[in-house]
Amino acid sequence: MFIEPSLAGGRRGWIEVICGSMFSGKTEELIRRLKRARIANLKVEIFKPVIDTRYDEGSIVSHDENKIVSTPIENSQQILLLAQGVDVIGIDEAQFFDAELPNVCDQLALQGIRVIVAGLDMDYTGKPFGQIPFMLAKADYITKLHAICVCCGNIANYSYRKSASTETLLLGEKDLYEPRCRHCYYEVK
Ligand SMILES: Nc1ncnc2c1ncn2[C@@H]1O[C@H](COP(=O)(O)OP(=O)(O)O)[C@@H](O)[C@H]1O
Numbered sequence: 001m002f003i004e005p006s007l008a009g010g011r012r013g014w015i016e017v018i019c020g021s022m023f024s025g026k027t028e029e030l031i032r033r034l035k036r037a038r039i040a041n042l043k044v045e046i047f048k049p050v051i052d053t054r055y056d057e058g059s060i061v062s063h064d065e066n067k068i069v070s071t072p073i074e075n076s077q078q079i080l081l082l083a084q085g086v087d088v089i090g091i092d093e094a095q096f097f098d099a100e101l102p103n104v105c106d107q108l109a110l111q112g113i114r115v116i117v118a119g120l121d122m123d124y125t126g127k128p129f130g131q132i133p134f135m136l137a138k139a140d141y142i143t144k145l146h147a148i149c150v151c152c153g154n155i156a157n158y159s160y161r162k163s164a165s166t167e168t169l170l171l172g173e174k175d176l177y178e179p180r181c182r183h184c185y186y187e188v189k
């Protein structure tokens with residue numbers, strides 16, 4: 001379980017990354033940390049890419065339907081404009097953001113903001129996804145979560161795509177993806 005280095009005001013900023021496969025609990029963990037920050041009376045803002053409209057236009061929602069209100073944004077630079085007076089920033093589905101995201105997060109942390117980034121570390125082909133590898137390099141704290149392999153019940157790192165589509169960006173849930181362990185992922189590919 002992640003324990004915050006500090007929940008008090010007047011501290012230096014830092015970057016946390018929560019990564020893992022689909023269904024590993026990234027969104028639930030992000031929501032948990034953000035709710036705890038609000039309990040500590042910190043000013044929290046939450047962002048997601050505007051393209052992620054799966055469950056709700058204005059909230060981030062976990063597969064178990066835990067939700068928290070968020071602001072959908074077109075690009076990572078917008079976060080800098082919306083960060084005035086904020087103590088903690090949460091960013092979900094960060095794999096979909098542009099190449100400026102690591103730089104933006106660095107600037108936020110330098111301003112004293114705690115930045116919590118959640119995203120898929122690998123795409124459906126098993127390759128590093130978008131800016132997440134760069135965020136992992138910059139992070140002060142990293143949490144890698146695991147789902148349960150739907151084939152064998154072991155720990156799952158991979159998001160297996162059940163359709164033949166080959167575009168990297170393809171929004172979906174259990175209709176299109178299932179979490180698998182390395183063995184079950186490569187066995188059937
Ligand atoms: N195969 C699975 N392994 C683990 N959790 C699963 C699985 N299938 C469904 N879930 C549910 O998904 C929840 C995690 O959802 P969420 O936080 O949205 O994950 P993520 O953001 O990583 O996709 C779990 O708490 C669990 O109830």
Ligand SMILES: Cc1cn([C@H]2C[C@H](O)[C@@H](COP(=O)(O)O)O2)c(=O)[nH]c1=O
Pocket residue numbers: 021022023026027054119120122123124125159168169170171172173177
């Ligand atoms: C593996 C993979 C996933 N996606 C999409 C599918 C979902 O809409 C999101 C991931 O959501 P989650 O909160 O992590 O469950 O990403 C994609 O577009 N391409 C992929 O390769």
Ligand SMILES: [Zn+2]
Pocket residue numbers: 149150151152153154180181182183184185
């Ligand atoms: Zn397996």
